[in-house]
Amino acid sequence: MRLKSLPYTFKRYGNYYIQIRLSDGRSYKKSLSTDSYREASALMISIIPHLSFVKSLATPIPVFESFLSNLIASERKAERNPLLPQQPMVVSSEVLEPQPPVKPEKVLTLADAWAMYKDVKGRNWTKSISMANERYIEVLLTVLGGGADVTVITKQDIKLVMEVVENLPKRVVQPYRSMTIQQLIECDDVPPDQLVGVEAIHKHLKLYKSFFKTFLTESKDILSKSPTDGVVAAPSKARFGAYSTAEMKKFVGWALKQPDGWQKWIMLLLAYTGARRGEIGKLEKSQIKFDEDSQRYYFLIAEGGQGKTENATRQVVIHPKLIEWGFMEYVDRQWKERIFSEVAGANMTKIGKVFTDLRDQLGIPYLDDYGQRRLLHSVRHSVCSAAMAGWVSNILHLQQTVGHEKTGGITKRYLHTFPLSSVSYVIDGISWES
Numbered sequence: 086m087r088l089k090s091l092p093y094t095f096k097r098y099g100n101y102y103i104q105i106r107l108s109d110g111r112s113y114k115k116s117l118s119t120d121s122y123r124e125a126s127a128l129m130i131s132i133i134p135h136l137s138f139v140k141s142l143a144t145p146i147p148v149f150e151s152f153l154s155n156l157i158a159s160e161r162k163a164e165r166n167p168l169l170p171q172q173p174m175v176v177s178s179e180v181l182e183p184q185p186p187v188k189p190e191k192v193l194t195l196a197d198a199w200a201m202y203k204d205v206k207g208r209n210w211t212k213s214i215s216m217a218n219e220r221y222i223e224v225l226l227t228v229l230g231g232g233a234d235v236t237v238i239t240k241q242d243i244k245l246v247m248e249v250v251e252n253l254p255k256r257v258v259q260p261y262r263s264m265t266i267q268q269l270i271e272c273d274d275v276p277p278d279q280l281v282g283v284e285a286i287h288k289h290l291k292l293y294k295s296f297f298k299t300f301l302t303e304s305k306d307i308l309s310k311s312p313t314d315g316v317v318a319a320p321s322k323a324r325f326g327a328y329s330t331a332e333m334k335k336f337v338g339w340a341l342k343q344p345d346g347w348q349k350w351i352m353l354l355l356a357y358t359g360a361r362r363g364e365i366g367k368l369e370k371s372q373i374k375f376d377e378d379s380q381r382y383y384f385l386i387a388e389g390g391q392g393k394t395e396n397a398t399r400q401v402v403i404h405p406k407l408i409e410w411g412f413m414e415y416v417d418r419q420w421k422e423r424i425f426s427e428v429a430g431a432n433m434t435k436i437g438k439v440f441t442d443l444r445d446q447l448g449i450p451y452l453d454d455y456g457q458r459r460l461l462h463s464v465r466h467s468v469c470s471a472a473m474a475g476w477v478s479n480i481l482h483l484q485q486t487v488g489h490e491k492t493g494g495i496t497k498r499y500l501h502t503f504p505l506s507s508v509s510y511v512i513d514g515i516s517w518e519s
Contacts, residue, residue: 115153118157221293354368355464357517485502
């Protein structure tokens with residue numbers, strides 16, 4: 086089904102934003118504070134007649150800001166109290182002048198901008214340089230989307246792309262050599278010696294800076310400011326860090342306040358299972374089972390491939406808090422087999438986008454005190470670190486729960502899977518709620 090679109094709007098992390106180009110070359114963007122097409126459409130019906138005045142700056146931006154804020158507040162009030170009569174808004178006459186219908190502006194997409202860049206810069210590239218640049222830009226296009234408007238890409242977006250780059254495995258070794266870029270991005274638990282090198286990371290960023298700053302900003306004047314300004318590349322060999330208990334409580338506290346959707350439940354599941362992003366994002370209803378011996382519900386994680394060992398297939402008990410907070414009811418309400426169909430498959434990068442934005446919103450640093458990187462995957466490290474420092478004394482129990490290869494030297498061949506009742510305490514001991 087084709088998605089509905091609204092003129093002068095775009096969607097970011099689910100919410101609608103208004104975007105217009107001002108006569109002085111600046112771009113004006115503001116959230117409409119809604120993820121509903123109906124609400125956004127109702128707002129735009131009232132907004133569009135005034136846009137030509139705003140674009141020409143005949144209506145000052147502060148006046149339009151006030152009008153827009155009042156309009157959004159009025160729409161919210163009407164939504165909560167549909168039986169209340171609508172109150173007329175007192176707005177500057179500058180804003181209320183009638184205007185003829187406005188045609189939506191054509192945006193320059195990221196893919197089209199890259200084609201422009203290649204047409205100008207690529208003439209002198211050798212075959213090897215051209216192939217390398219296509220690999221570097223492929224990450225950017227996959228994470229942000231080739232159809233993204235280049236004028237709305239932010240520094241935060243570029244930082245997210247660079248975090249993805251730093252977490253990529255080397256493409257020259259198996260099993261990564263035969264993977265698509267989407268599969269490479271989804272790889273979790275890549276050993277440090279198999280991550281891309283420092284030189285490759287800096288080459289990615291060098292190309293992005295040339296594309297956004299030198300070409301789109303300085304040469305073509307398409308952007309007033311490059312989103313790559315101030316972005317630096319962290320060394321790839323830095324180990325993954327873990328979040329502190331206080332930081333994990335911030336993540337969980339945020340999730341518990343969210344609407345009943347994938348953003349809430351994926352965050353909670355990651356925090357209370359120690360599972361990988363891909364394992365949670367691709368969960369299906371059939372993977373939720375009941376164990377008669379322990380009388381507990383559990384996930385049957387069966388995420389093979391992509392370099393994972395047979396240990397990746399395992400039973401993970403469902404934490405009592407998740408059941409208390411309504412996870413099973415949420416699953417029952419999903420009409421598709423995939424519980425989080427919005428972010429499964431090619432849309433998996435949405436999870437990282439939302440998490441990176443949330444981490445910054447909560448004021449949690451990307452690097453810890455030891456210079457170790459903290460990504461979405463670091464939530465898994467946090468669960469393992471907390472368990473080993475606290476209530477888990479048998480490393481084999483933890484390794485089975487999180488899907489790591491069991492240690493044990495020559496006795497490893499005699500190690501079998503522990504029953505769920507013996508290892509459920511590993512999950513039950515997790516406590517991130519305040």
